[in-house]
Amino acid sequence: MSDFVVSARKYRPQTFDTVVGQTSITGTLKNAIKNDHLAQAFLFCGSRGVGKTTTARILAKTINCFNRSEQIEACDVCDSCVSFNTGNSLNVYEMDGASNNSVDDIRNLIEQIRIAPQLGTHKIYIIDEVHMLSNSAFNAFLKTLEEPPKHAIFILATTEKHKIIPTILSRCQIFDFNRIRVKDISDHLAVIATKEGVTADPEALHLLAMKADGALRDALSIFDQIVTFAGNTVTYKHVLENLNVLDYDYYFKVVESAEKEDIPSALLILNDIYQKGFDGHNFVNGLTDHYRDLLVCKDVRTLSLMDVPETIQQKFVEQSKLIDSSRILRALSVLSKIDVDYKSSKNPRLLIEVGLMQLCSLKQEQEKKNG
Numbered sequence: 001m002s003d004f005v006v007s008a009r010k011y012r013p014q015t016f017d018t019v020v021g022q023t024s025i026t027g028t029l030k031n032a033i034k035n036d037h038l039a040q041a042f043l044f045c046g047s048r049g050v051g052k053t054t055t056a057r058i059l060a061k062t063i064n065c066f067n068r069s070e071q072i073e074a075c076d077v078c079d080s081c082v083s084f085n086t087g088n089s090l091n092v093y094e095m096d097g098a099s100n101n102s103v104d105d106i107r108n109l110i111e112q113i114r115i116a117p118q119l120g121t122h123k124i125y126i127i128d129e130v131h132m133l134s135n136s137a138f139n140a141f142l143k144t145l146e147e148p149p150k151h152a153i154f155i156l157a158t159t160e161k162h163k164i165i166p167t168i169l170s171r172c173q174i175f176d177f178n179r180i181r182v183k184d185i186s187d188h189l190a191v192i193a194t195k196e197g198v199t200a201d202p203e204a205l206h207l208l209a210m211k212a213d214g215a216l217r218d219a220l221s222i223f224d225q226i227v228t229f230a231g232n233t234v235t236y237k238h239v240l241e242n243l244n245v246l247d248y249d250y251y252f253k254v255v256e257s258a259e260k261e262d263i264p265s266a267l268l269i270l271n272d273i274y275q276k277g278f279d280g281h282n283f284v285n286g287l288t289d290h291y292r293d294l295l296v297c298k299d300v301r302t303l304s305l306m307d308v309p310e311t312i313q314q315k316f317v318e319q320s321k322l323i324d325s326s327r328i329l330r331a332l333s334v335l336s337k338i339d340v341d342y343k344s345s346k347n348p349r350l351l352i353e354v355g356l357m358q359l360c361s362l363k364q365e366q367e368k369k370n371g
């Protein structure tokens, strides 16, 4: 058997400071521990793979650590930390709301809660996917949540805050976890790549991070997938091929054709895209983003609004110098019309082709107007 461990598990943060992109939450939690001002019930909400379970575990471990550092991190060597790390802690209970969602499960839990901790000061109950609890289980839980014994702390986690009944919400201190920013994800991936002995292009990691859509766990899974495919050197091209995303280059070329008023070349690029099996609507949206980025990089003040790697940013800046803003705005309105009409169109390819012809005629249109 191979001892391969997926990166998402291998690199689960063990301290508050290594949790990526949630500094206001980890900061608040650390302060609460430091000032001995802990709530008895926490609710961690946010989309999947952003660090809710991870943070819940760190919080549990840190509260019970006998030897916390000045930075309010767990020591990882005291009896409490060791028993937590080996999964034998008698003070930290983890329950998965998805598989233990009956009233009986909750009643068992409530029985246990009454017994004071044998080691340390607190008993901590992490209930993951808490929105999956049945209604009657929720109700049974409510009383305990209302008047918990002094030593009990609850950390509830969910991706679906709207499914949590208001009576529970109002009894918890609520933390909304952010989706992780592309830059934070790609920086984190770079660190992990180094640890894994993988050489990866910044552009490759950036693209991968965009694809993860704010979820770090997804980013790490995609990273594993690409390393399996590409080996220890990961290039931009590997990621493109593996994730089936359209290269920036296509958009640069389409805009170039539009500026040269070269309809045939624009149509041939589209054909190429179709032949590679890409979806037309995606292409339209990608081209819209491209024009938007061209507009944004016309002014240094809005450069930061661009979500592309630095090397490619320079290419955008150069292309944007060749097109004036009013033409970009016209292009955006042509594309937004295609986007709206796309779903109802009987011949979406023709719709895009006509759109491309319009883009190639924008210069003429402008000249006529200026007469």
Ligand SMILES: Nc1ncnc2c1ncn2[C@@H]1O[C@H](COP(=O)(O)OP(=O)(O)OP(=O)(O)O)[C@@H](O)[C@H]1O
Binding pocket: 007, 008, 009, 010, 011, 012, 013, 018, 019, 020, 021, 022, 046, 047, 048, 049, 050, 051, 052, 053, 054, 055, 157, 158, 159, 180, 216, 217, 218, 220
């Ligand atoms: N903010 C983060 N910083 C560092 N790593 C993270 C972060 N969020 C997620 N990860 C990575 O993804 C893995 C899964 O994270 P975690 O279980 O905490 O997500 P979650 O928010 O509980 O997701 P779900 O809603 O799917 O349960 C972690 O083991 C870690 O590798």
Ligand SMILES: [Mg+2]
Binding pocket: 052, 053, 054, 128, 157
């Ligand atoms: Mg979780």
Ligand SMILES: [Zn+2]
Binding pocket: 064, 065, 066, 067, 068, 074, 075, 076, 077, 078, 079, 080, 081, 082
């Ligand atoms: Zn400790």
